[in-house]
Amino acid sequence: MPEGHTIHRAAIDHHRIFARQKLIVSSPQGRFSEGASILNEQICSAVEAFGKHLLYKFNNEYTLHIHLGLFGRIRKQKLPLAEPKSSVRIRLIGKKHLVDIIGPTICEVLDQKGVMALIGRIGPDVLRPDANPDFAFEKISRSKAPIGRLIMDQSVMAGIGNIYRSEILWRQAIHPETPGKAICQQAFDRIWGDARALLAIGVERNAIVTVFDEQSAKRGYGEKYNIFGKTNCPNCKGEIRRFEISGRRTFVCETCQPIET
DNA sequence: TTGATTGTTACCGG
């Protein structure tokens, strides 16, 4: 679930239901009691996403920092209260809604300095209007690491996860094993633009959708991916190669995505 | 019970 679009969607949604409200913040399992007590009964001023990091800002200058990792989930419900699942780490309650944060890898309270440090170490987020893509291109064009690794490196550019990685590179006909330094400005611009467009659609539809043929448009659903988890290329029908980049499965059509060096 | 999974970081060796 958690690629960048999930977090941005949550930020927009939670800002809508929580901003300017005094929140009840609790730690049902008691595993985040100190943090919860700092934030409890404070007014939420903003909810923002930076890459896959979610920040709830409060008027007392403290910020709740959430990262869902691979397994974390966010569950929003309308009041009245329901019993939290046993894996709920922190629960936020506003006037009409509650949000449970389930199994995050990061759940902590940051001060202003901590927030600055966090934002400083995250690369430009493809979904943020204030992102500077030049920073990412600069890093990519100086690296000999494969582009498939670089675009998913959140300190290079933020937001892309394992599914979008294979999908974007296939759509842009770029081989994931192409070294960063072999990626020209135009190729990078295509990657950045496609990432931004796809993740924005992901935010809207609350799903990873990278296929836009007539059939799926008419029906409103259909195949969601072009290449991820597939055995044959939808374009040339050839066999798709499956391998790993930094321990994560990657899919490539050697015919449609020729490698450049 | 085992394995797989839309993620990240600390640590270590080359």
Add this chain to the structure above:
DNA sequence: TCCGGTAACAATCA
């Protein structure tokens, strides 16, 4: 210094 590999952590489902 930089790069790649490995372990650790998280929750759920088939």
